[in-house]
Amino acid sequence: xxxxxxxxxxxxxxxDETSAAVIKDGELLSNEVFSQINIHTxxxxxxxxxxxRNHLVKLPQVIDEAVxxxxxxxxxxxxxxxxxxxxxxxxxxxGVSYAKSLAxxxxxxxxxxxxxxGHISANFLAGAQPPFICLIASGGHTLIVKVxxxxxxxxxxxxxxxxxxxxxxxxxxxxxxxxxxxxxLDKLADExxxxxxxxxxxxxxxxxxxFSFSGLKSAALNHxxxxxxxxxxxxxxxxxxxxxKCVCDILIMKTMRAAKDCNINSIAICGGVTxxxxxRKNFKAECDKNAIMLTMPDAFLCTDNAxxxxxxxYYKYLNNEFEDIxxxxxxxxRL
Amino acid sequence: MNILAxxxxxxxxxxxxxxxxxxxxxxxxxxxLKHSEKLLPLVDHxxxxxxxxxxxxxxxxxxxxxxxxxxIRIGAASIKAFxxxxxxxxIGISSLEACAFGQAYFPxxxxxxxxxxxxxxxxxxxxxxxxxxxxxxxxxAVSIDKLIQFLKDKESILFCGDGLYKFKSFLxxxxxxxxxxxxxxxxxxxxxxxxxxxxxxxxxxEISDYKSFLPDYIRKPQIDQxxxxxxxxxxxxxxx
Numbered sequence: 001x002x003x004x005x006x007x008x009x010x011x012x013x014x015x016d017e018t019s020a021a022v023i024k025d026g027e028l029l030s031n032e033v034f035s036q037i038n039i040h041t042x043x044x045x046x047x048x049x050x051x052x053r054n055h056l057v058k059l060p061q062v063i064d065e066a067v068x069x070x071x072x073x074x075x076x077x078x079x080x081x082x083x084x085x086x087x088x089x090x091x092x093x094x095g096v097s098y099a100k101s102l103a104x105x106x107x108x109x110x111x112x113x114x115x116x117x118g119h120i121s122a123n124f125l126a127g128a129q130p131p132f133i134c135l136i137a138s139g140g141h142t143l144i145v146k147v148x149x150x151x152x153x154x155x156x157x158x159x160x161x162x163x164x165x166x167x168x169x170x171x172x173x174x175x176x177x178x179x180x181x182x183x184x185l186d187k188l189a190d191e192x193x194x195x196x197x198x199x200x201x202x203x204x205x206x207x208x209x210x211f212s213f214s215g216l217k218s219a220a221l222n223h224x225x226x227x228x229x230x231x232x233x234x235x236x237x238x239x240x241x242x243x244x245k246c247v248c249d250i251l252i253m254k255t256m257r258a259a260k261d262c263n264i265n266s267i268a269i270c271g272g273v274t275x276x277x278x279x280r281k282n283f284k285a286e287c288d289k290n291a292i293m294l295t296m297p298d299a300f301l302c303t304d305n306a307x308x309x310x311x312x313x314y315y316k317y318l319n320n321e322f323e324d325i326x327x328x329x330x331x332x333x334r335l
Numbered sequence: 336m337n338i339l340a341x342x343x344x345x346x347x348x349x350x351x352x353x354x355x356x357x358x359x360x361x362x363x364x365x366x367x368l369k370h371s372e373k374l375l376p377l378v379d380h381x382x383x384x385x386x387x388x389x390x391x392x393x394x395x396x397x398x399x400x401x402x403x404x405x406x407i408r409i410g411a412a413s414i415k416a417f418x419x420x421x422x423x424x425x426i427g428i429s430s431l432e433a434c435a436f437g438q439a440y441f442p443x444x445x446x447x448x449x450x451x452x453x454x455x456x457x458x459x460x461x462x463x464x465x466x467x468x469x470x471x472x473x474x475x476a477v478s479i480d481k482l483i484q485f486l487k488d489k490e491s492i493l494f495c496g497d498g499l500y501k502f503k504s505f506l507x508x509x510x511x512x513x514x515x516x517x518x519x520x521x522x523x524x525x526x527x528x529x530x531x532x533x534x535x536x537x538x539x540x541e542i543s544d545y546k547s548f549l550p551d552y553i554r555k556p557q558i559d560q561x562x563x564x565x566x567x568x569x570x571x572x573x574x575x
Contacts, residue, residue, distance in 0.1 A: 043558055047556060049404060049557065049558075050556050050558070052405075053408075053552070056408055056411060056415075056549065056550075060415060063419070064546075074419075089405075090404070090408070093371050093405060093408065094412050097371055097408075097409045097412035097413045097416070098412045098413070099416070100375050101375060101412070101416035102416040102419055102420060104375060104378070104389065105389050105417045105419070105421070325375040325376050325379055326372055326376060327372075328369060328372045329371060
């Protein structure tokens with residue numbers, strides 16, 4: 001197969017971001033994202049049916065915009081790629097149905113991409129070369145992966161209950177910060193004292209790479225209730241700062257340990273939570289201290305976007321990994 | 336002029352190619368296979384049989400619902416993408432109308448009913464007048480009891496659609512002699528009917544495109560109110 005001039009259109013609709021991107025020979029030409037966040041804020045979280053309806057409304061124009069900005073035409077494409085899962089089934093089906101039919105009508109190849117592989121592949125765009133240890137931390141997932149090559153992975157550990165982003169959102173909701181909680185909590189935490197409240201670092205001593213974050217929400221609630229009983233006011237900024245520090249410590253420690261154990265001196269981080277300012281700062285400091293190379297894609301490549309799907313699809317294309325017209329969405333697909 | 340038409344509003348999925356002269360091909364399945372899996376293979380199958388390529392299609396038509404939200408969305412996404420490739424026209428047809436169209440020349444009222452869950456049906460009332468399908472009411476979601484109230488004075492009514500699976504015996508009991516039921520060959524909305532109705536819309540210039548065509552859900556999305564259990568604290572009293 002000719003490996004030059006490989007142009008791929010990628011589509012991502014797994015949650016509440018409608019996105020399309022064009023990649024040529026591994027270089028991103030465009031990456032359009034329509035975020036439905038303002039729509040879902042009214043409901044305090046993503047409503048699957050609302051997300052699916054909006055994907056269908058927005059997807060055609062988002063694709064047109066991605067193609068226009070890449071200065072190509074649909075006929076120049078080598079393949080159409082799409083997120084198969086994991087994600088919301090109704091939302092995924094819009095992207096999958098659209099991508100399959102578009103590829104069919106254009107007589108192009110079709111590539112199905114695992115959303116988590118997409119997150120990992122964002123690091124290829126930021127210059128990371130396998131092998132590296134990758135932390136994926138988002139609203140739906142928290143896992144540590146050994147990236148062996150562009151298309152080969154080994155999951156070392158994952159969360160046993162809530163994802164890190166879920167913990168951020170829940171604590172933010174408990175103290176009334178609203179949706180989306182993560183970014184709002186991050187901002188407020190900057191004004192607080194990170195040692196003011198105590199949070200237990202769950203599973204930190206256990207000899208594995210798994211996480212548990214479900215207890216943190218209860219811990220935050222306990223702090224609030226304790227203060228209430230003593231008739232004291234709780235300092236929200238301090239609570240946010242202490243909580244944030246705890247989550248960051250856990251994520252960093254386990255990732256660093258994985259790198260050490262695998263004897264790999266390169267780490268990459270991705271997923272929505274890695275847009276967190278403290279996590280980025282502390283990861284950088286810790287990696288510098290241990291002479292480990294750190295790749296942190298720009299924030300827009302960390303949250304859901306089709307650019308990362310395009311990156312993954314490019315290496316799948318080189319590897320001849322294509323789907324047929326029977327391809328379906330798989331909402332609980334694992335890495 | 337060739338139209339590729341699909342319908343995915345009910346559990347059945349169908350695909351047809353129709354021209355002004357005749358119905359060229361139709362494929363229909365009513366299986367527990369997912370629409371997202373079976374729709375494109377059905378399209379590929381009939382185009383191959385016709386020795387046609389999708390470039391030979393001049394316009395695309397879809398049953399735009401009402402029906403299963405996910406079903407009509409899969410159909411709409413596929414039809415929009417087909418049209419997107421070469422910016423060809425899109426025509427949306429009410430799936431209830433397509434279902435009624437399949438009951439040509441029944442002398443009384445025609446009442447397609449699609450299962451809408453919660454003991455409701457998507458429905459509308461039609462009649463053939465001088466061999467022309469005439470719409471008597473708008474597509475809507477109503478409870479089966481309300482529908483019966485509305486229909487009880489009518490002389491003869493032919494019911495069709497996947498709502499029959501659930502409500503046939505109930506309708507038969509409550510409406511007695513005046514209720515007729517479509518046979519299993521014609522009961523479901525067919526892509527050929529969608530295509531046929533689309534041809535007349537196309538002739539009148541009532542077309543849409545890949546950007547603006549959307550399914551007709553009828554109902555708003557069901558949204559649960561934000562869960563109370565998260566509202567643990569009165570934020571005002573605890574702010575420093």
